[in-house]
Amino acid sequence: MMLLTEQQEMIQKVARSIAKDYIEPRAKEVDETGEFPWDNIKIMAENGLFGVHVPEMYGGVGSDMVSHVNVVEEIAKVCGSTSVALSTQALAIAPLLIAGTEEQKKKYVTRLASGEVLGSFGITEPGAGSDVSSVKTTAVRDGNDFILNGQKLFITNAGESEIYIFVTRTSEDRTKGISLFIVEKGTPGLSFGKNEDKMGIRGSVTREVILENVRVSEENLLGAEGEGFKILMNVFNETRPVVGAQATGIAQGAFEYCLNYVKERKQFGKALHQFQMTQASLSDMAMKIESSRLLVHKAAKMLDNKDPNVIRYASMAKCFASDTAMEVTTDAVQMLGGYGYIKEYPVERMMRDAKITQIYEGTNQVQRIIIANQLINQ
Ligand SMILES: Cc1cc2nc3c(=O)[nH]c(=O)nc-3n(C[C@H](O)[C@H](O)[C@H](O)COP(=O)(O)OP(=O)(O)OC[C@H]3O[C@@H](n4cnc5c(N)ncnc54)[C@H](O)[C@@H]3O)c2cc1C
Known part of the structure; x- marks a missing residue:
């Protein structure tokens, strides 16, 4: 620690x-x-x-x-x-x-x-997931206002949030044509689709957002026009370690439950924790969780110190911790045997919750691309 x-x-x-x-x-x-x-x-x-x-x-x-x-x-x-x-x-x-x-x-x-x-950040669209620079939602200037049109998908807390930041296109340039806007709930033309029925994090709301001639003042432009992509990349440096922390927490929760369980449960006349194979699994789980936490803390400290080399560490923290969360929660289910598969025991929920941490804020494939780019080109 x-x-x-x-x-x-x-x-x-x-x-x-x-x-x-x-x-x-x-x-x-x-x-x-x-x-x-x-x-x-x-x-x-x-x-x-x-x-x-x-x-x-x-x-x-x-x-x-x-x-x-x-x-x-x-x-x-x-x-x-x-x-x-x-x-x-x-x-x-x-x-x-x-x-x-x-x-x-x-x-x-x-x-x-x-x-x-609450606030939400609307980046993803039906045609723009991993490739953020292909967003199609437009923001067109009209005097001192901008008019926003488009569709956002999988937006967390949409409908519940009062404040929204949207990634839009203000010109054709793939990255320099991207601009951010702040839109408040209740602005005419802003509406929400149904809450998606998800595998995990089921108590979190994920909705489609529709922008139909949403008029906002130029005061709602966040950062300079065309700076949106650059800002977005900096945002991810700050938020990926947070997803890493979320993944570490989920893994730690599953591990603690599993550790107590194997001390109680007896088979072949022994508590499960007395079997060497169980001990090896416990050690592997603990090592990976501790390593995840250290990476998350390293990235967090780099952010606190405004260290420009944080990019690769933010991606490493998110990627390693979320892969760990998936492995550890799956192992926890395995170590509880049939009981692990039953909803009465929390490790089943934790395994479903862990999966999203490998997907959102850039999939783990995308994180590996970023890490490799940083290693090769820096
Ligand atoms: C529950 C939930 C909450 C979310 N919350 C938000 C939110 O609040 N705001 C928001 O904007 N978005 C949100 N998202 C969207 C999320 O960030 C995207 O789903 C994610 O970035 C992946 O995009 P995609 O789903 O379009 O997948 P795609 O980009 O279509 O990817 C599909 C697969 O192809 C792989 N792939 C893509 N490109 C490459 C490549 N170059 N090399 C190798 N593999 C590649 C991906 O890794 C993935 O495995 C949320 C999603 C979910 C499910």
């Missing part, structure tokens, strides 16, 4: 106790009903968990990314669905902090950091 400062330790403790007292007891129900856990959002907001890394002047706690990844790990350990609300909020806050004007930060970040409202 990395050495934490007094403040980082205190924040981690708060997150751990909220996770244990409020979020863990509801995790099974949240997964089964698929209901958006507004009660969990409220308790996390009341305790400042949405703005741990955000400066105090913008409504945050004023700590750092290390604290933020610790909070996400603690919540993900007990409920993957609830942790997605935290990581998505960070995804919405990041472009505002990176590229927002002072006025935009005061107006939007303050409300997001306090958890008073």
Whole structure:
């Protein structure tokens, strides 16, 4: 475990106790009903968990990314669905902090950091997934306004969020034609599709978003016109370690449950943990989780130090931790035998929740491309 400062330790403790007292007891129900856990959002907001890394002047706690990844790990350990609300909020806050004007930060970040409202980031479209630069949603200037038209897919918290950042096209240039806009819920022409029926993180909302002649003022342009792609790449550097933390939490939760189980369960006259093959699995799981956590912390510390070499480490943290989460949760199911496959036991939910961490914020194939590019070209 990395050495934490007094403040980082205190924040981690708060997150751990909220996770244990409020979020863990509801995790099974949240997964089964698929209901958006507004009660969990409220308790996390009341305790400042949405703005741990955000400066105090913008409504945050004023700590750092290390604290933020610790909070996400603690919540993900007990409920993957609830942790997605935290990581998505960070995804919405990041472009505002990176590229927002002072006025935009005061107006939007303050409300997001306090958890008073939720935010979403709309990048993906039916034809633009891994290839972000092929987005087709347009933003056309009309006097001092822009008019937005297009369709976004798989947008987390869409419909529940009040503040949206959309990736749009303001000119034909593949990357320099991309611009970001802030749109508030209730703006005429902004509407939402049905909540997708998902494999895991079932308590998290994922919806299509439709933009039909959505008129926004040029004050809603986030960053300069044509700077959107550059901002987006910087956003991912900040948010990929957060997905890594989420994956580490899910893996840790499954591991702890599995460890207790193999101490209790007896077969062939012995507790399962006495078999060497079980011991080897436990060791492998623990080594991979610890390595994931170290990578996540390394990337978080690099972000805190504004280290420009963070790109490859952000991708490594996300990729390694999410591959680990998938492996560890699958192994946990295996080590519980038939019981692992039954919904009464949480490792089944954790295995389903782990899968998305290999897919969103850039699939793990995309992360490997980024890491290789960095290794070869830097
Ligand atoms: C639950 C959920 C929540 C999400 N939340 C959001 C959100 O809040 N905001 C948002 O904008 N998006 C969100 N997404 C979208 C998500 O980020 C994309 O699904 C993801 O980036 C992959 O895009 P795609 O689904 O179009 O897959 P594709 O890009 O079509 O990829 C399909 C497969 O091809 C592989 N592939 C693609 N290109 C290459 C290549 N060059 N080399 C090797 N393999 C390649 C991919 O790795 C993948 O395995 C969410 C998705 C889900 C499922």
